[in-house]
Amino acid sequence: MDVPITQLLLSEDPPTYGLVEQVSPLVRRLVAQNPSRFTYHGTGTFIVGPPTGGDVAIIDPGPDDEAHVAALLDAVDGQTVTQILITHTHPDHSPATAAVKAATDATTYGYGPHPEAAVRAHEERIRRAIEAGEDPESDDGEGGGDTDFVPDVAVVDTDIVAGDGFTFECLHTPGHISNHVCYSLAEEQTLFTGDHVMGWSTTVIPAPDGDLADYMEGLARLLTRTETTYRPTHGPAITEPRPFVKSLLAHRQHREDQIVTALATRPGTIASLVADIYAHVDEKLHKAAGASVYAHLLALERTGRATAAPEPDPEAEWTLT
Ligand SMILES: [Zn+2]
Incomplete structure:
Protein backbone atom coordinates (compact mmCIF):
# COMPACT_ATOMS: atom_id res chain seq x y z
CA MET A 1 0.00 0.00 0.00
CA ASP A 2 1.41 3.35 -0.99
CA VAL A 3 1.60 6.14 1.58
CA PRO A 4 -1.13 8.77 0.94
CA ILE A 5 0.37 11.65 -1.01
CA THR A 6 -0.83 14.14 1.59
CA GLN A 7 1.62 12.54 4.04
CA LEU A 8 4.56 12.91 1.64
CA LEU A 9 4.08 16.52 0.58
CA LEU A 10 7.04 18.72 1.49
CA SER A 11 7.38 22.29 2.68
CA GLU A 12 10.19 24.79 3.01
CA ASP A 13 10.67 28.24 4.53
CA PRO A 14 10.14 31.21 2.26
CA PRO A 15 13.40 32.12 0.50
CA THR A 16 15.20 35.45 0.68
CA TYR A 17 14.09 36.88 -2.63
CA GLY A 18 16.96 38.09 -4.77
CA LEU A 19 19.45 35.76 -3.09
CA VAL A 20 20.94 32.91 -5.14
CA GLU A 21 21.32 29.62 -3.32
CA GLN A 22 23.89 26.96 -4.27
CA VAL A 23 21.84 23.75 -3.97
CA SER A 24 24.38 21.25 -5.38
CA PRO A 25 27.84 21.42 -6.98
CA LEU A 26 26.40 22.30 -10.39
CA VAL A 27 23.05 23.89 -9.51
CA ARG A 28 22.02 27.26 -8.12
CA ARG A 29 18.45 28.39 -7.46
CA LEU A 30 16.91 31.86 -7.41
CA VAL A 31 13.25 32.21 -6.42
CA ALA A 32 11.12 34.95 -7.99
CA GLN A 33 8.86 36.99 -5.73
CA ASN A 34 5.59 35.72 -7.21
CA PRO A 35 4.18 33.63 -4.35
CA SER A 36 0.57 32.42 -4.73
CA ARG A 37 -1.55 29.36 -4.06
CA PHE A 38 -0.42 28.04 -7.46
CA THR A 39 3.29 28.92 -7.22
CA TYR A 40 4.01 28.30 -3.49
CA HIS A 41 6.84 30.74 -2.51
CA GLY A 42 7.39 31.60 -6.17
CA THR A 43 9.10 30.38 -9.33
CA GLY A 44 12.45 28.68 -8.78
CA THR A 45 14.82 29.54 -11.61
CA PHE A 46 17.81 27.19 -11.86
CA ILE A 47 21.31 28.03 -13.05
CA VAL A 48 23.27 24.93 -14.08
CA GLY A 49 27.06 24.97 -14.43
CA PRO A 50 30.08 26.01 -12.37
CA PRO A 51 29.47 28.55 -9.56
CA THR A 52 31.82 31.05 -11.22
CA GLY A 53 33.26 31.42 -14.72
CA GLY A 54 32.63 29.15 -17.69
CA ASP A 55 29.35 28.27 -19.37
CA VAL A 56 25.95 27.89 -17.69
CA ALA A 57 22.38 27.03 -18.66
CA ILE A 58 19.28 28.63 -17.15
CA ILE A 59 16.07 26.64 -16.61
CA ASP A 60 12.80 28.64 -16.60
CA PRO A 61 13.78 32.33 -16.29
CA GLY A 62 10.37 32.86 -14.68
CA PRO A 63 7.74 35.60 -14.72
CA ASP A 64 8.24 38.96 -16.34
CA ASP A 65 9.64 40.55 -13.20
CA GLU A 66 12.40 43.16 -13.43
CA ALA A 67 13.92 42.50 -10.01
CA HIS A 68 14.09 38.75 -10.69
CA VAL A 69 15.71 39.22 -14.10
CA ALA A 70 18.22 41.69 -12.63
CA ALA A 71 19.14 39.26 -9.83
CA LEU A 72 19.44 36.41 -12.33
CA LEU A 73 21.73 38.37 -14.66
CA ASP A 74 23.78 39.49 -11.66
CA ALA A 75 24.20 35.84 -10.61
CA VAL A 76 25.67 34.86 -13.98
CA ASP A 77 27.91 37.92 -14.27
CA GLY A 78 31.30 36.80 -15.67
CA GLN A 79 29.80 33.59 -17.08
CA THR A 80 28.46 32.74 -20.51
CA VAL A 81 24.81 31.69 -20.63
CA THR A 82 24.77 29.21 -23.50
CA GLN A 83 21.26 27.73 -23.13
CA ILE A 84 17.89 28.72 -21.73
CA LEU A 85 15.64 25.68 -21.18
CA ILE A 86 11.88 26.15 -20.81
CA THR A 87 9.72 23.51 -19.10
CA HIS A 88 6.44 25.02 -20.37
CA THR A 89 4.69 28.24 -21.32
CA HIS A 90 2.72 29.15 -18.20
CA PRO A 91 3.15 32.80 -17.17
CA ASP A 92 5.26 31.97 -14.12
CA HIS A 93 7.83 30.01 -16.18
CA SER A 94 8.74 31.45 -19.59
CA PRO A 95 7.99 35.21 -19.92
CA ALA A 96 11.38 36.42 -18.56
CA THR A 97 13.10 34.43 -21.33
CA ALA A 98 12.94 37.40 -23.71
CA ALA A 99 14.83 39.72 -21.34
CA VAL A 100 17.42 37.08 -20.41
CA LYS A 101 17.99 36.15 -24.04
CA ALA A 102 18.35 39.82 -24.99
CA ALA A 103 21.02 40.27 -22.31
CA THR A 104 22.93 37.01 -22.92
CA ASP A 105 22.27 35.97 -26.52
CA ALA A 106 21.69 32.40 -25.28
CA THR A 107 19.80 29.86 -27.39
CA THR A 108 16.33 28.99 -26.10
CA TYR A 109 14.94 25.44 -25.95
CA GLY A 110 11.40 24.20 -25.38
CA TYR A 111 8.79 21.85 -26.83
CA GLY A 112 6.96 24.56 -28.71
CA PRO A 113 4.72 27.60 -28.36
CA HIS A 114 1.75 27.81 -26.00
CA PRO A 115 -0.91 25.32 -27.20
CA GLU A 116 -4.05 26.62 -28.94
CA ALA A 117 -6.29 24.28 -26.93
CA ALA A 118 -4.99 25.84 -23.70
CA VAL A 119 -5.71 29.35 -24.98
CA ARG A 120 -9.30 28.37 -25.91
CA ALA A 121 -9.91 26.55 -22.63
CA HIS A 122 -8.66 29.56 -20.66
CA GLU A 123 -11.02 31.89 -22.57
CA GLU A 124 -13.87 29.45 -22.01
CA ARG A 125 -13.20 29.29 -18.24
CA ILE A 126 -13.18 33.08 -18.03
CA ARG A 127 -16.45 33.25 -19.99
CA ARG A 128 -18.14 30.74 -17.68
CA ALA A 129 -16.87 32.51 -14.56
CA ILE A 130 -18.17 35.88 -15.76
CA GLU A 131 -21.52 34.30 -16.67
CA ALA A 132 -21.71 32.84 -13.17
CA GLY A 133 -20.90 36.24 -11.66
CA GLU A 134 -17.55 35.00 -10.28
CA ASP A 135 -14.03 36.40 -10.29
CA PRO A 136 -12.61 34.99 -13.55
CA GLU A 137 -9.06 34.77 -12.18
CA SER A 138 -9.95 33.19 -8.85
CA ASP A 139 -9.27 29.55 -9.67
CA ASP A 140 -7.26 29.92 -12.81
CA GLY A 141 -3.89 31.07 -11.55
CA GLU A 142 -1.83 29.21 -14.11
CA GLY A 143 -4.45 28.86 -16.82
CA GLY A 144 -3.31 31.83 -18.88
CA GLY A 145 -0.35 31.29 -21.12
CA ASP A 146 2.77 32.96 -22.46
CA THR A 147 1.76 33.10 -26.12
CA ASP A 148 4.85 35.18 -27.02
CA PHE A 149 7.44 32.51 -26.32
CA VAL A 150 8.72 30.51 -29.30
CA PRO A 151 11.84 28.40 -28.68
CA ASP A 152 14.87 28.84 -30.95
CA VAL A 153 15.20 25.07 -30.83
CA ALA A 154 12.06 22.93 -30.56
CA VAL A 155 13.02 19.80 -28.63
CA VAL A 156 11.36 16.41 -28.72
CA ASP A 157 11.44 13.52 -26.27
CA THR A 158 14.93 12.06 -25.63
CA ASP A 159 16.76 14.96 -27.31
CA ILE A 160 20.09 15.79 -25.71
CA VAL A 161 21.11 19.38 -24.97
CA ALA A 162 24.82 19.41 -24.17
CA GLY A 163 26.80 22.27 -22.68
CA ASP A 164 30.37 22.59 -21.44
CA GLY A 165 30.28 20.49 -18.26
CA PHE A 166 26.57 19.61 -18.23
CA THR A 167 24.30 17.38 -20.31
CA PHE A 168 20.51 17.38 -20.37
CA GLU A 169 18.11 14.78 -21.69
CA CYS A 170 14.69 16.20 -22.64
CA LEU A 171 11.61 14.29 -21.44
CA HIS A 172 8.38 15.33 -23.10
CA THR A 173 5.89 15.14 -20.21
CA PRO A 174 2.42 16.33 -21.31
CA GLY A 175 -0.35 16.37 -18.71
CA HIS A 176 -0.15 19.67 -16.84
CA ILE A 177 0.12 21.23 -20.31
CA SER A 178 0.82 19.55 -23.65
CA ASN A 179 4.16 21.32 -24.19
CA HIS A 180 5.71 20.36 -20.85
CA VAL A 181 9.31 19.11 -20.81
CA CYS A 182 11.40 17.81 -17.90
CA TYR A 183 15.19 18.06 -18.18
CA SER A 184 17.46 15.35 -16.79
CA LEU A 185 20.94 16.49 -15.76
CA ALA A 186 23.20 13.46 -16.28
CA GLU A 187 26.10 14.76 -14.18
CA GLU A 188 23.98 14.89 -11.01
CA GLN A 189 21.27 12.26 -11.69
CA THR A 190 18.81 15.11 -11.24
CA LEU A 191 15.49 15.68 -12.97
CA PHE A 192 14.21 19.24 -13.31
CA THR A 193 10.52 18.42 -13.16
CA GLY A 194 8.93 21.83 -13.76
CA ASP A 195 5.29 21.47 -12.70
CA HIS A 196 5.05 17.78 -13.71
CA VAL A 197 6.03 16.60 -10.22
CA MET A 198 6.13 19.08 -7.34
CA GLY A 199 7.03 18.36 -3.75
CA TRP A 200 4.66 20.82 -2.12
CA SER A 201 1.46 20.06 -4.04
CA THR A 202 -0.19 17.81 -6.55
CA THR A 203 -0.29 19.09 -10.14
CA VAL A 204 -3.31 20.75 -11.74
CA ILE A 205 -4.36 19.06 -15.01
CA PRO A 206 -6.44 21.69 -16.82
CA ALA A 207 -8.42 19.71 -19.41
CA PRO A 208 -8.77 19.48 -22.34
CA ASP A 209 -5.16 20.52 -23.19
CA GLY A 210 -4.04 19.05 -19.91
CA ASP A 211 -4.40 15.29 -20.30
CA LEU A 212 -4.63 13.01 -17.29
CA ALA A 213 -3.92 9.82 -19.25
CA ASP A 214 -0.72 11.39 -20.63
CA TYR A 215 0.12 12.68 -17.18
CA MET A 216 -0.20 9.26 -15.55
CA GLU A 217 1.78 7.63 -18.35
CA GLY A 218 4.47 10.25 -17.78
CA LEU A 219 4.52 9.49 -14.06
CA ALA A 220 4.71 5.74 -14.64
CA ARG A 221 7.64 6.29 -16.99
CA LEU A 222 9.53 8.17 -14.26
CA LEU A 223 9.50 4.96 -12.22
CA THR A 224 11.63 3.31 -14.93
CA ARG A 225 14.32 5.98 -14.67
CA THR A 226 17.34 6.42 -12.46
CA GLU A 227 17.33 10.07 -11.32
CA THR A 228 17.79 10.29 -7.55
CA THR A 229 16.78 13.93 -7.04
CA TYR A 230 13.91 15.94 -8.50
CA ARG A 231 14.09 19.71 -8.57
CA PRO A 232 10.63 21.15 -9.27
CA THR A 233 10.03 24.78 -10.23
CA HIS A 234 8.03 25.37 -7.06
CA GLY A 235 9.02 24.17 -3.61
CA PRO A 236 11.82 22.00 -2.27
CA ALA A 237 13.73 19.19 -3.95
CA ILE A 238 12.33 15.67 -3.77
CA THR A 239 15.15 13.42 -2.61
CA GLU A 240 13.13 10.20 -2.51
CA PRO A 241 11.35 10.41 -5.82
CA ARG A 242 10.18 6.80 -6.23
CA PRO A 243 7.75 6.53 -3.30
CA PHE A 244 6.60 10.05 -4.09
CA VAL A 245 5.74 9.24 -7.71
CA LYS A 246 4.09 5.97 -6.69
CA SER A 247 1.85 7.85 -4.26
CA LEU A 248 0.95 10.42 -6.91
CA LEU A 249 -0.10 7.59 -9.22
CA ALA A 250 -2.08 5.87 -6.46
CA HIS A 251 -3.82 9.15 -5.61
CA ARG A 252 -5.06 9.61 -9.18
CA GLN A 253 -5.95 5.93 -9.51
CA HIS A 254 -8.05 6.13 -6.35
CA ARG A 255 -9.94 9.14 -7.74
CA GLU A 256 -10.53 7.35 -11.04
CA ASP A 257 -11.83 4.29 -9.18
CA GLN A 258 -14.30 6.50 -7.29
CA ILE A 259 -15.57 8.02 -10.54
CA VAL A 260 -15.89 4.63 -12.24
CA THR A 261 -17.74 3.25 -9.21
CA ALA A 262 -20.17 6.19 -9.24
CA LEU A 263 -20.77 5.88 -13.00
CA ALA A 264 -21.34 2.13 -12.70
CA THR A 265 -24.64 2.79 -10.91
ZN1 LIG B 1 2.47 25.42 -15.00
Whole structure:
Protein backbone atom coordinates (compact mmCIF):
# COMPACT_ATOMS: atom_id res chain seq x y z
CA MET A 1 0.00 0.00 0.00
CA ASP A 2 1.41 3.35 -0.99
CA VAL A 3 1.60 6.14 1.58
CA PRO A 4 -1.13 8.77 0.94
CA ILE A 5 0.37 11.65 -1.01
CA THR A 6 -0.83 14.14 1.59
CA GLN A 7 1.62 12.54 4.04
CA LEU A 8 4.56 12.91 1.64
CA LEU A 9 4.08 16.52 0.58
CA LEU A 10 7.04 18.72 1.49
CA SER A 11 7.38 22.29 2.68
CA GLU A 12 10.19 24.79 3.01
CA ASP A 13 10.67 28.24 4.53
CA PRO A 14 10.14 31.21 2.26
CA PRO A 15 13.40 32.12 0.50
CA THR A 16 15.20 35.45 0.68
CA TYR A 17 14.09 36.88 -2.63
CA GLY A 18 16.96 38.09 -4.77
CA LEU A 19 19.45 35.76 -3.09
CA VAL A 20 20.94 32.91 -5.14
CA GLU A 21 21.32 29.62 -3.32
CA GLN A 22 23.89 26.96 -4.27
CA VAL A 23 21.84 23.75 -3.97
CA SER A 24 24.38 21.25 -5.38
CA PRO A 25 27.84 21.42 -6.98
CA LEU A 26 26.40 22.30 -10.39
CA VAL A 27 23.05 23.89 -9.51
CA ARG A 28 22.02 27.26 -8.12
CA ARG A 29 18.45 28.39 -7.46
CA LEU A 30 16.91 31.86 -7.41
CA VAL A 31 13.25 32.21 -6.42
CA ALA A 32 11.12 34.95 -7.99
CA GLN A 33 8.86 36.99 -5.73
CA ASN A 34 5.59 35.72 -7.21
CA PRO A 35 4.18 33.63 -4.35
CA SER A 36 0.57 32.42 -4.73
CA ARG A 37 -1.55 29.36 -4.06
CA PHE A 38 -0.42 28.04 -7.46
CA THR A 39 3.29 28.92 -7.22
CA TYR A 40 4.01 28.30 -3.49
CA HIS A 41 6.84 30.74 -2.51
CA GLY A 42 7.39 31.60 -6.17
CA THR A 43 9.10 30.38 -9.33
CA GLY A 44 12.45 28.68 -8.78
CA THR A 45 14.82 29.54 -11.61
CA PHE A 46 17.81 27.19 -11.86
CA ILE A 47 21.31 28.03 -13.05
CA VAL A 48 23.27 24.93 -14.08
CA GLY A 49 27.06 24.97 -14.43
CA PRO A 50 30.08 26.01 -12.37
CA PRO A 51 29.47 28.55 -9.56
CA THR A 52 31.82 31.05 -11.22
CA GLY A 53 33.26 31.42 -14.72
CA GLY A 54 32.63 29.15 -17.69
CA ASP A 55 29.35 28.27 -19.37
CA VAL A 56 25.95 27.89 -17.69
CA ALA A 57 22.38 27.03 -18.66
CA ILE A 58 19.28 28.63 -17.15
CA ILE A 59 16.07 26.64 -16.61
CA ASP A 60 12.80 28.64 -16.60
CA PRO A 61 13.78 32.33 -16.29
CA GLY A 62 10.37 32.86 -14.68
CA PRO A 63 7.74 35.60 -14.72
CA ASP A 64 8.24 38.96 -16.34
CA ASP A 65 9.64 40.55 -13.20
CA GLU A 66 12.40 43.16 -13.43
CA ALA A 67 13.92 42.50 -10.01
CA HIS A 68 14.09 38.75 -10.69
CA VAL A 69 15.71 39.22 -14.10
CA ALA A 70 18.22 41.69 -12.63
CA ALA A 71 19.14 39.26 -9.83
CA LEU A 72 19.44 36.41 -12.33
CA LEU A 73 21.73 38.37 -14.66
CA ASP A 74 23.78 39.49 -11.66
CA ALA A 75 24.20 35.84 -10.61
CA VAL A 76 25.67 34.86 -13.98
CA ASP A 77 27.91 37.92 -14.27
CA GLY A 78 31.30 36.80 -15.67
CA GLN A 79 29.80 33.59 -17.08
CA THR A 80 28.46 32.74 -20.51
CA VAL A 81 24.81 31.69 -20.63
CA THR A 82 24.77 29.21 -23.50
CA GLN A 83 21.26 27.73 -23.13
CA ILE A 84 17.89 28.72 -21.73
CA LEU A 85 15.64 25.68 -21.18
CA ILE A 86 11.88 26.15 -20.81
CA THR A 87 9.72 23.51 -19.10
CA HIS A 88 6.44 25.02 -20.37
CA THR A 89 4.69 28.24 -21.32
CA HIS A 90 2.72 29.15 -18.20
CA PRO A 91 3.15 32.80 -17.17
CA ASP A 92 5.26 31.97 -14.12
CA HIS A 93 7.83 30.01 -16.18
CA SER A 94 8.74 31.45 -19.59
CA PRO A 95 7.99 35.21 -19.92
CA ALA A 96 11.38 36.42 -18.56
CA THR A 97 13.10 34.43 -21.33
CA ALA A 98 12.94 37.40 -23.71
CA ALA A 99 14.83 39.72 -21.34
CA VAL A 100 17.42 37.08 -20.41
CA LYS A 101 17.99 36.15 -24.04
CA ALA A 102 18.35 39.82 -24.99
CA ALA A 103 21.02 40.27 -22.31
CA THR A 104 22.93 37.01 -22.92
CA ASP A 105 22.27 35.97 -26.52
CA ALA A 106 21.69 32.40 -25.28
CA THR A 107 19.80 29.86 -27.39
CA THR A 108 16.33 28.99 -26.10
CA TYR A 109 14.94 25.44 -25.95
CA GLY A 110 11.40 24.20 -25.38
CA TYR A 111 8.79 21.85 -26.83
CA GLY A 112 6.96 24.56 -28.71
CA PRO A 113 4.72 27.60 -28.36
CA HIS A 114 1.75 27.81 -26.00
CA PRO A 115 -0.91 25.32 -27.20
CA GLU A 116 -4.05 26.62 -28.94
CA ALA A 117 -6.29 24.28 -26.93
CA ALA A 118 -4.99 25.84 -23.70
CA VAL A 119 -5.71 29.35 -24.98
CA ARG A 120 -9.30 28.37 -25.91
CA ALA A 121 -9.91 26.55 -22.63
CA HIS A 122 -8.66 29.56 -20.66
CA GLU A 123 -11.02 31.89 -22.57
CA GLU A 124 -13.87 29.45 -22.01
CA ARG A 125 -13.20 29.29 -18.24
CA ILE A 126 -13.18 33.08 -18.03
CA ARG A 127 -16.45 33.25 -19.99
CA ARG A 128 -18.14 30.74 -17.68
CA ALA A 129 -16.87 32.51 -14.56
CA ILE A 130 -18.17 35.88 -15.76
CA GLU A 131 -21.52 34.30 -16.67
CA ALA A 132 -21.71 32.84 -13.17
CA GLY A 133 -20.90 36.24 -11.66
CA GLU A 134 -17.55 35.00 -10.28
CA ASP A 135 -14.03 36.40 -10.29
CA PRO A 136 -12.61 34.99 -13.55
CA GLU A 137 -9.06 34.77 -12.18
CA SER A 138 -9.95 33.19 -8.85
CA ASP A 139 -9.27 29.55 -9.67
CA ASP A 140 -7.26 29.92 -12.81
CA GLY A 141 -3.89 31.07 -11.55
CA GLU A 142 -1.83 29.21 -14.11
CA GLY A 143 -4.45 28.86 -16.82
CA GLY A 144 -3.31 31.83 -18.88
CA GLY A 145 -0.35 31.29 -21.12
CA ASP A 146 2.77 32.96 -22.46
CA THR A 147 1.76 33.10 -26.12
CA ASP A 148 4.85 35.18 -27.02
CA PHE A 149 7.44 32.51 -26.32
CA VAL A 150 8.72 30.51 -29.30
CA PRO A 151 11.84 28.40 -28.68
CA ASP A 152 14.87 28.84 -30.95
CA VAL A 153 15.20 25.07 -30.83
CA ALA A 154 12.06 22.93 -30.56
CA VAL A 155 13.02 19.80 -28.63
CA VAL A 156 11.36 16.41 -28.72
CA ASP A 157 11.44 13.52 -26.27
CA THR A 158 14.93 12.06 -25.63
CA ASP A 159 16.76 14.96 -27.31
CA ILE A 160 20.09 15.79 -25.71
CA VAL A 161 21.11 19.38 -24.97
CA ALA A 162 24.82 19.41 -24.17
CA GLY A 163 26.80 22.27 -22.68
CA ASP A 164 30.37 22.59 -21.44
CA GLY A 165 30.28 20.49 -18.26
CA PHE A 166 26.57 19.61 -18.23
CA THR A 167 24.30 17.38 -20.31
CA PHE A 168 20.51 17.38 -20.37
CA GLU A 169 18.11 14.78 -21.69
CA CYS A 170 14.69 16.20 -22.64
CA LEU A 171 11.61 14.29 -21.44
CA HIS A 172 8.38 15.33 -23.10
CA THR A 173 5.89 15.14 -20.21
CA PRO A 174 2.42 16.33 -21.31
CA GLY A 175 -0.35 16.37 -18.71
CA HIS A 176 -0.15 19.67 -16.84
CA ILE A 177 0.12 21.23 -20.31
CA SER A 178 0.82 19.55 -23.65
CA ASN A 179 4.16 21.32 -24.19
CA HIS A 180 5.71 20.36 -20.85
CA VAL A 181 9.31 19.11 -20.81
CA CYS A 182 11.40 17.81 -17.90
CA TYR A 183 15.19 18.06 -18.18
CA SER A 184 17.46 15.35 -16.79
CA LEU A 185 20.94 16.49 -15.76
CA ALA A 186 23.20 13.46 -16.28
CA GLU A 187 26.10 14.76 -14.18
CA GLU A 188 23.98 14.89 -11.01
CA GLN A 189 21.27 12.26 -11.69
CA THR A 190 18.81 15.11 -11.24
CA LEU A 191 15.49 15.68 -12.97
CA PHE A 192 14.21 19.24 -13.31
CA THR A 193 10.52 18.42 -13.16
CA GLY A 194 8.93 21.83 -13.76
CA ASP A 195 5.29 21.47 -12.70
CA HIS A 196 5.05 17.78 -13.71
CA VAL A 197 6.03 16.60 -10.22
CA MET A 198 6.13 19.08 -7.34
CA GLY A 199 7.03 18.36 -3.75
CA TRP A 200 4.66 20.82 -2.12
CA SER A 201 1.46 20.06 -4.04
CA THR A 202 -0.19 17.81 -6.55
CA THR A 203 -0.29 19.09 -10.14
CA VAL A 204 -3.31 20.75 -11.74
CA ILE A 205 -4.36 19.06 -15.01
CA PRO A 206 -6.44 21.69 -16.82
CA ALA A 207 -8.42 19.71 -19.41
CA PRO A 208 -8.77 19.48 -22.34
CA ASP A 209 -5.16 20.52 -23.19
CA GLY A 210 -4.04 19.05 -19.91
CA ASP A 211 -4.40 15.29 -20.30
CA LEU A 212 -4.63 13.01 -17.29
CA ALA A 213 -3.92 9.82 -19.25
CA ASP A 214 -0.72 11.39 -20.63
CA TYR A 215 0.12 12.68 -17.18
CA MET A 216 -0.20 9.26 -15.55
CA GLU A 217 1.78 7.63 -18.35
CA GLY A 218 4.47 10.25 -17.78
CA LEU A 219 4.52 9.49 -14.06
CA ALA A 220 4.71 5.74 -14.64
CA ARG A 221 7.64 6.29 -16.99
CA LEU A 222 9.53 8.17 -14.26
CA LEU A 223 9.50 4.96 -12.22
CA THR A 224 11.63 3.31 -14.93
CA ARG A 225 14.32 5.98 -14.67
CA THR A 226 17.34 6.42 -12.46
CA GLU A 227 17.33 10.07 -11.32
CA THR A 228 17.79 10.29 -7.55
CA THR A 229 16.78 13.93 -7.04
CA TYR A 230 13.91 15.94 -8.50
CA ARG A 231 14.09 19.71 -8.57
CA PRO A 232 10.63 21.15 -9.27
CA THR A 233 10.03 24.78 -10.23
CA HIS A 234 8.03 25.37 -7.06
CA GLY A 235 9.02 24.17 -3.61
CA PRO A 236 11.82 22.00 -2.27
CA ALA A 237 13.73 19.19 -3.95
CA ILE A 238 12.33 15.67 -3.77
CA THR A 239 15.15 13.42 -2.61
CA GLU A 240 13.13 10.20 -2.51
CA PRO A 241 11.35 10.41 -5.82
CA ARG A 242 10.18 6.80 -6.23
CA PRO A 243 7.75 6.53 -3.30
CA PHE A 244 6.60 10.05 -4.09
CA VAL A 245 5.74 9.24 -7.71
CA LYS A 246 4.09 5.97 -6.69
CA SER A 247 1.85 7.85 -4.26
CA LEU A 248 0.95 10.42 -6.91
CA LEU A 249 -0.10 7.59 -9.22
CA ALA A 250 -2.08 5.87 -6.46
CA HIS A 251 -3.82 9.15 -5.61
CA ARG A 252 -5.06 9.61 -9.18
CA GLN A 253 -5.95 5.93 -9.51
CA HIS A 254 -8.05 6.13 -6.35
CA ARG A 255 -9.94 9.14 -7.74
CA GLU A 256 -10.53 7.35 -11.04
CA ASP A 257 -11.83 4.29 -9.18
CA GLN A 258 -14.30 6.50 -7.29
CA ILE A 259 -15.57 8.02 -10.54
CA VAL A 260 -15.89 4.63 -12.24
CA THR A 261 -17.74 3.25 -9.21
CA ALA A 262 -20.17 6.19 -9.24
CA LEU A 263 -20.77 5.88 -13.00
CA ALA A 264 -21.34 2.13 -12.70
CA THR A 265 -24.64 2.79 -10.91
CA ARG A 266 -25.93 5.47 -13.30
CA PRO A 267 -24.69 8.02 -15.88
CA GLY A 268 -23.41 11.22 -14.31
CA THR A 269 -22.46 14.82 -14.90
CA ILE A 270 -19.49 16.61 -13.39
CA ALA A 271 -21.88 18.26 -10.92
CA SER A 272 -23.48 14.98 -9.80
CA LEU A 273 -20.11 13.23 -9.50
CA VAL A 274 -18.65 16.08 -7.43
CA ALA A 275 -21.72 16.01 -5.19
CA ASP A 276 -21.23 12.23 -4.71
CA ILE A 277 -17.48 11.99 -4.33
CA TYR A 278 -16.74 15.28 -2.58
CA ALA A 279 -19.78 15.32 -0.28
CA HIS A 280 -17.50 15.61 2.77
CA VAL A 281 -15.40 18.43 1.26
CA ASP A 282 -15.96 22.19 1.74
CA GLU A 283 -18.21 23.48 -1.07
CA LYS A 284 -15.71 26.23 -1.82
CA LEU A 285 -13.44 23.52 -3.20
CA HIS A 286 -16.10 21.96 -5.43
CA LYS A 287 -15.15 24.02 -8.45
CA ALA A 288 -11.54 22.86 -8.33
CA ALA A 289 -12.85 19.34 -7.69
CA GLY A 290 -15.01 19.69 -10.82
CA ALA A 291 -11.94 20.52 -12.89
CA SER A 292 -10.21 17.41 -11.59
CA VAL A 293 -13.26 15.21 -12.25
CA TYR A 294 -13.45 16.62 -15.79
CA ALA A 295 -9.80 15.67 -16.40
CA HIS A 296 -10.57 12.13 -15.21
CA LEU A 297 -13.72 11.86 -17.37
CA LEU A 298 -11.86 13.01 -20.46
CA ALA A 299 -9.14 10.48 -19.76
CA LEU A 300 -11.81 7.75 -19.50
CA GLU A 301 -13.35 8.96 -22.76
CA ARG A 302 -10.04 9.21 -24.59
CA THR A 303 -9.13 5.69 -23.58
CA GLY A 304 -12.54 4.31 -24.66
CA ARG A 305 -13.86 3.55 -21.17
CA ALA A 306 -16.62 6.18 -21.11
CA THR A 307 -18.73 8.15 -23.57
CA ALA A 308 -20.08 11.67 -23.27
CA ALA A 309 -23.37 13.07 -24.56
CA PRO A 310 -23.86 15.23 -26.47
CA GLU A 311 -20.16 16.29 -26.51
CA PRO A 312 -17.22 15.59 -24.18
CA ASP A 313 -17.36 19.01 -22.52
CA PRO A 314 -17.97 20.28 -18.96
CA GLU A 315 -21.78 20.07 -19.38
CA ALA A 316 -21.93 16.53 -20.74
CA GLU A 317 -23.53 13.42 -19.27
CA TRP A 318 -21.04 10.58 -18.97
CA THR A 319 -21.70 6.85 -19.30
CA LEU A 320 -19.34 3.91 -18.86
CA THR A 321 -18.87 1.81 -22.01
ZN1 LIG B 1 2.47 25.42 -15.00
